[in-house]
Amino acid sequence: MKTLRLVVLSLVIIMIVGVVLFSFFSRTEKYGQEIENYKVIALKDILANPKVFEGKLVTIDGKITNECSTGCWFYVQIGSGNLNIYVDTQNAGFAIPQKSGKQIIVEGKVIIKKTGPIIEARGVQIK
Numbered sequence: 001m002k003t004l005r006l007v008v009l010s011l012v013i014i015m016i017v018g019v020v021l022f023s024f025f026s027r028t029e030k031y032g033q034e035i036e037n038y039k040v041i042a043l044k045d046i047l048a049n050p051k052v053f054e055g056k057l058v059t060i061d062g063k064i065t066n067e068c069s070t071g072c073w074f075y076v077q078i079g080s081g082n083l084n085i086y087v088d089t090q091n092a093g094f095a096i097p098q099k100s101g102k103q104i105i106v107e108g109k110v111i112i113k114k115t116g117p118i119i120e121a122r123g124v125q126i127k
Helices: 002-025 043-048
Strands: 029-032 057-067 073-077 084-088 103-113 116-126
Touching (some): 057 084, 057 116
Antiparallel strands (some): 073 084
């Protein structure tokens, strides 16, 4: 009976430690508003036809390649190619810490500038 209790107690402790470690290492950082739509739009589609997406709320994902020292803007790159887009967080009133090289999900509105389309972020999640 004592052995069974010891085994059950050990399993419970192992499960608790596992849950704590999993939650610590899989933590997602969130900034701005909560992302509502996780259906990702391909960046190549936005760059190829920006007028179709102008003023619309989109969700993209990729890697942060370059960012402002205060975190008010950054570039998101898709894959290992040259596809990237400028993301501005300043109008939404938030900034992100230095996270160059990290995977990110961005939800925001597509705006067309003279230099091309950008995304005015409303919310981001850094993995």
